[in-house]
Amino acid sequence: MKRISFFLALILPALPGLRAAEAAPATPARAAYVMHFDGDWKIAGGLPEKALLIGLQGLANRSAPRFYIVHAEGFPWEITGPLEDFYARKHGVKFTELKTTEEALGHFAQYAKGYVVWDPTMMPTMNVAYTIAGLEDAVVVTPALIPLAERHGLKPIDDLRGRYAGQTDAQIYTDAKRRYWARCSHDQLILLGGQRGDIRIPAIADWGVRQKMFFHDLSANPIHADELALEKQFFSELNPGGTIFGWHVYGKDTEEQHTTLISTYGLKMEGLQSLPNLSFNCQFGFTPGFKFTNHHHVAPEAKLVAEPKVYLAFVQSDGIGIGVWTKPGRGRLPLSWGAIMGWVHFSPAALEYFHESATPNDYFIGGLSGPSYMYPNHIPANRFGLLMKEADDLMKVLDERIFEIMDNSAADGNLGNADLTKETVDRYYAAFPDVAGFINGYGPARTRDLRDGRPLISYDYYIDPRRPREEVTADLNELIALNSKRPYFLLVHVRESNDVNSLVEVIKQLTGPVEVVPLDTFMKLAASNQTYVTRYQDPADPKHFKGY
Amino acid sequence: MKRTLLKLLLVLVLLPLAAVAGDPAINGRWRLDLTRSTVLDGWSTADVAIQLADSKVGFRYDMTWHSTKVAASQTVDTAQAVDLTNFFRIDQRHMAVYAQPKSAARVQATWIDGGRTLRIEAQVPLETSQGNTTMRIYQEFRLQEGNAELVLIELHNTRSRPLVYHFTKVAEAAAKK
Numbered sequence: 041m042k043r044i045s046f047f048l049a050l051i052l053p054a055l056p057g058l059r060a061a062e063a064a065p066a067t068p069a070r071a072a073y074v075m076h077f078d079g080d081w082k083i084a085g086g087l088p089e090k091a092l093l094i095g096l097q098g099l100a101n102r103s104a105p106r107f108y109i110v111h112a113e114g115f116p117w118e119i120t121g122p123l124e125d126f127y128a129r130k131h132g133v134k135f136t137e138l139k140t141t142e143e144a145l146g147h148f149a150q151y152a153k154g155y156v157v158w159d160p161t162m163m164p165t166m167n168v169a170y171t172i173a174g175l176e177d178a179v180v181v182t183p184a185l186i187p188l189a190e191r192h193g194l195k196p197i198d199d200l201r202g203r204y205a206g207q208t209d210a211q212i213y214t215d216a217k218r219r220y221w222a223r224c225s226h227d228q229l230i231l232l233g234g235q236r237g238d239i240r241i242p243a244i245a246d247w248g249v250r251q252k253m254f255f256h257d258l259s260a261n262p263i264h265a266d267e268l269a270l271e272k273q274f275f276s277e278l279n280p281g282g283t284i285f286g287w288h289v290y291g292k293d294t295e296e297q298h299t300t301l302i303s304t305y306g307l308k309m310e311g312l313q314s315l316p317n318l319s320f321n322c323q324f325g326f327t328p329g330f331k332f333t334n335h336h337h338v339a340p341e342a343k344l345v346a347e348p349k350v351y352l353a354f355v356q357s358d359g360i361g362i363g364v365w366t367k368p369g370r371g372r373l374p375l376s377w378g379a380i381m382g383w384v385h386f387s388p389a390a391l392e393y394f395h396e397s398a399t400p401n402d403y404f405i406g407g408l409s410g411p412s413y414m415y416p417n418h419i420p421a422n423r424f425g426l427l428m429k430e431a432d433d434l435m436k437v438l439d440e441r442i443f444e445i446m447d448n449s450a451a452d453g454n455l456g457n458a459d460l461t462k463e464t465v466d467r468y469y470a471a472f473p474d475v476a477g478f479i480n481g482y483g484p485a486r487t488r489d490l491r492d493g494r495p496l497i498s499y500d501y502y503i504d505p506r507r508p509r510e511e512v513t514a515d516l517n518e519l520i521a522l523n524s525k526r527p528y529f530l531l532v533h534v535r536e537s538n539d540v541n542s543l544v545e546v547i548k549q550l551t552g553p554v555e556v557v558p559l560d561t562f563m564k565l566a567a568s569n570q571t572y573v574t575r576y577q578d579p580a581d582p583k584h585f586k587g588y
Numbered sequence: 589m590k591r592t593l594l595k596l597l598l599v600l601v602l603l604p605l606a607a608v609a610g611d612p613a614i615n616g617r618w619r620l621d622l623t624r625s626t627v628l629d630g631w632s633t634a635d636v637a638i639q640l641a642d643s644k645v646g647f648r649y650d651m652t653w654h655s656t657k658v659a660a661s662q663t664v665d666t667a668q669a670v671d672l673t674n675f676f677r678i679d680q681r682h683m684a685v686y687a688q689p690k691s692a693a694r695v696q697a698t699w700i701d702g703g704r705t706l707r708i709e710a711q712v713p714l715e716t717s718q719g720n721t722t723m724r725i726y727q728e729f730r731l732q733e734g735n736a737e738l739v740l741i742e743l744h745n746t747r748s749r750p751l752v753y754h755f756t757k758v759a760e761a762a763a764k765k
Contacts, residue, residue, distance in 0.1 A: 452653060452654075452656050453653070453654060453656075454682075455630045455653065455681045455682070456681075483630075483681075483682055484681075484682060484683060484684035485684070486684060486686065486715070486717065488717060498684070498717070499684070500683070500684040500716075500717050501682060501683055501684065502682040503682075504629065504682060506627075507627060507629060507682075508627055510749065511626065511627055511629070511680075511749070514747055514748065514749035515629070515680055515682070515683055517747070517748065518680075518683070518685075518744065518746045518747040519683055519684070519685070519716070521745075521746035521747070522685060522714065522716045522718075522721055522723065522746050523716050523717060523718040523721075524718070524721070525718050528718065529717075571718055572717045572718060573717065573718065573719045580689070584656065
């Protein structure tokens with residue numbers, strides 16, 4: 041304990057979020073504005089105004105947290121409403137609602153110097169416009185919104201209509217790189233991907249505008265050689281340890297390809313392109329006196345002995361804040377949560393909100409694979425130690441003892457080869473001397489180990505939220521039958537949109553001596569009797585994507 | 589007398605052989621009807637093409653998962669048990685259960701129900717988190733009345749709930765669709 045306290049004393053000054061928390065005054069009341077968005081993100085519908093408002097949010101929040109957005113039911117991040125309440129309750133923010141874009145411009149046009157026009161028939165121009173918006177303090181408008189901007193005294197700064205007619209994405213972003221990249225942040229980059237077709241959800245654009253990032257949606261798919269080459273140029277020119285915010289483009293490339301590419305450069309990935317309000321969130325530290333206290337169930341030095349039974353542990357690792365957290369049933373089962381550690385830096389209040397609302401059955405773990413989402417088999421050896429030091433430091437701040445790893449670089453979506461090489465496993469054991477253990481995978485995987493009483497266990501099952509519960513029950517019972525030695529350690533990944541209440545019913549139907557335990561207890565028990573086989577990625581195992 | 593006995597013996601031998609011949613209506617390509625089948629896990633679509641050749645029954649499975657395409661072929665023999673490496677089954681891919689590479693499954697195939705049902709029994713070597721194990725699989729491919737539908741019922745010694753897959757016949761030209 042003394043060792044940890046000493047360690048924290050060393051690292052706290054290095055963490056900006058925590059510095060803010062320590063320096064925070066006793067929560068003086070402050071005013072801010074809030075808008076409630078509907079769910080219309082169609083290019084031909086609600087997107088142009090939302091794109092304007094989100095960019096405006098980034099400008100308005102440059103020097104103070106002034107503008108917050110609450111998203112409609114069904115939006116990927118379901119915490120914007122509860123977090124608004126948290127800011128009001130814990131930070132004394134008095135929100136005034138803005139009903140229209142006109143009203144928002146009335147309040148915040150003062151933070152813009154003009155507008156830049158993008159062409160809704162050529163979507164990359166929206167990204168270029170956002171890049172310009174950050175550099176020139178502009179709002180982004182479609183031609184139809186020019187009169188609205190001008191009514192608020194904004195003048196044209198740039199007009200992208202026609203500039204890129206007939207050009208490929210690679211050509212467009214090559215030109216934009218030549219014009220703007222030198223003035224953009226070289227620590228952070230926005231990958232404004234996500235949906236294709238008739239909708240876009242650029243909710244993270246406020247953050248990119250505020251931080252003067254370069255926006256793009258280049259492909260990491262080798263079949264798009266020009267785009268891939270250009271993206272590699274960006275990554276090679278980012279500062280070491282840089283972060284890519286946003287998400288890959290659905291249908292153009294895959295999550296696996298993009299995360300592999302980012303990891304190959306030792307960079308960090310923070311999803312998604314729909315992550316909202318970072319320009320607001322980043323300006324609040326932890327409330328005075330707040331300290332992360334995880335619901336540990338077993339002391340670090342404790343030794344448990346497994347009985348001849350089946351031990352189950354459940355983990356939810358899809359970006360906390362998506363899905364299950366706000367749904368009924370949470371707390372009925374021991375469930376571990378992959379908290380997004382990077383939020384210590386740019387969304388501390390959200391982490392505090394999760395900890396504050398955690399039940400004794402909610403247990404936070406570190407990850408994913410590093411200080412943010414990465415594929416460790418591809419992280420350069422000379423970057424691995426530094427990145428994991430950062431992750432280890434964050435785990436100590438967040439009072440976390442178990443680290444989650446995921447490498448889907450060779451997988452096929454959430455299936456297939458999600459294993460770690462022995463070299464990668466060696467590196468993790470060396471980099472995290474204080475963790476109680478590691479878990480691995482997203483879908484099932486078969487990397488397992490036990491060293492110094494610290495297990496590395498992969499998921500044996502992934503619960504697809506669409507799979508009928510009677511089939512989930514049969515699947516789990518079949519795993520229990522196939523793994524007939526006792527104890528059997530059955531680690532289950534719960535996809536974010538699963539319903540906890542239905543899991544409770546599944547557990548009632550399991551056969552044999554089954555016990556659901558918290559993850560830290562599970563790891564201690566797994567350390568006591570290794571009935572699982574030590575295994576690493578076999579070079580002969582099939583790889584869906586072989587890398588770059 | 590000798591001649592009569594010989595004839596009788598011949599009848600006794602040939603009758604079962606005639607009885608076990610598979611109905612050629614099972615030949616062709618069959619497509620999984622997702623709406624009537626056990627929900628697939630980790631697969632989006634499934635086709636199985638079946639081809640009879642004397643006592644042998646050839647299977648070719650064409651599976652997809654989003655953009656991924658997987659094809660697997662195997663041949664069983666109703667005249668004798670065979671050892672098949674990489675025995676193919678429509679697996680639940682979100683379970684950490686893997687085929688043991690290079691290990692062979694002992695497979696016994698039999699025509700029953702007058703050749704309208706092919707019964708397959710296999711001892712399939714698998715790998716789980718606790719190491720190597722064997723799953724006993726029992727399959728029946730049942731040709732339905734009218735010969736336009738085929739039902740695969742699969743039981744495992746480790747699963748109390750049967751897996752039931754309904755297939756409908758499609759033209760071979762549909763293979764690419």
